[in-house]
Amino acid sequence: xxxxxxxxxxxxxxxxxxxxxxxxxxxxxxxxxxxxxxxxxxxxxxxxxxxxxxxxxxxxxxxxxxxxxxxxxxxxxxxxxxxxxxxxxxxxxxxxxxxxxxxxxxxxxxxxxxxxxxxxxxxxxxxxxxxxxx
Numbered sequence: 001x002x003x004x005x006x007x008x009x010x011x012x013x014x015x016x017x018x019x020x021x022x023x024x025x026x027x028x029x030x031x032x033x034x035x036x037x038x039x040x041x042x043x044x045x046x047x048x049x050x051x052x053x054x055x056x057x058x059x060x061x062x063x064x065x066x067x068x069x070x071x072x073x074x075x076x077x078x079x080x081x082x083x084x085x086x087x088x089x090x091x092x093x094x095x096x097x098x099x100x101x102x103x104x105x106x107x108x109x110x111x112x113x114x115x116x117x118x119x120x121x122x123x124x125x126x127x128x129x130x131x132x133x134x
Contacts, residue, residue: 028053028113036122042134043075047126050119051078058112068105075133086131089124098123 031053036046051072056062061072071077078084078094085091096104098120108114115123126132 026053031119032113032116036118036125038121039125039129041122041126041129043126043132044134046122048075050115050122054108054113054115054119058108060108060112079131079133084127084131087128089127092127095120095124095127 026049031049034046034049036050041047051061055072059065060067061070063071063073063077070080070083083092083094089095093104095101097107098115100106
């Protein structure tokens with residue numbers, strides 16, 4: 001009887017946790033509602049959450065899939081010359097992609113939630129400020 005009650009308790013806790021979901025999961029709406037400042041953009045606070053929700057959670061630019069050979073899961077993975085050129089957003093291929101500039105694959109692809117103007121401006125500002133791992 002004691003083992004049966006213990007099993008029921010474990011199953012009940014699992015179901016409760018599963019039904020409530022993770023409280024630390026950031027949604028697309030939360031990322032879209034967050035305002036990235038016009039200066040002093042922080043990679044960990046402002047940019048990485050955008051990459052996590054818009055680019056990696058779809059299974060495109062995560063560590064396993066690496067679409068286009070690019071993972072956006074960490075600063076080290078993102079901070080690749082050519083993809084990000086410190087202080088030069090206008091020459092960074094990441095900016096070309098999220099702005100949908102000619103000659104670049106538009107990101108995210110059709111059917112996926114796009115980045116907001118504030119998110120694109122935030123990425124550009126972060127790069128303009130040196131693309132620091134902060």
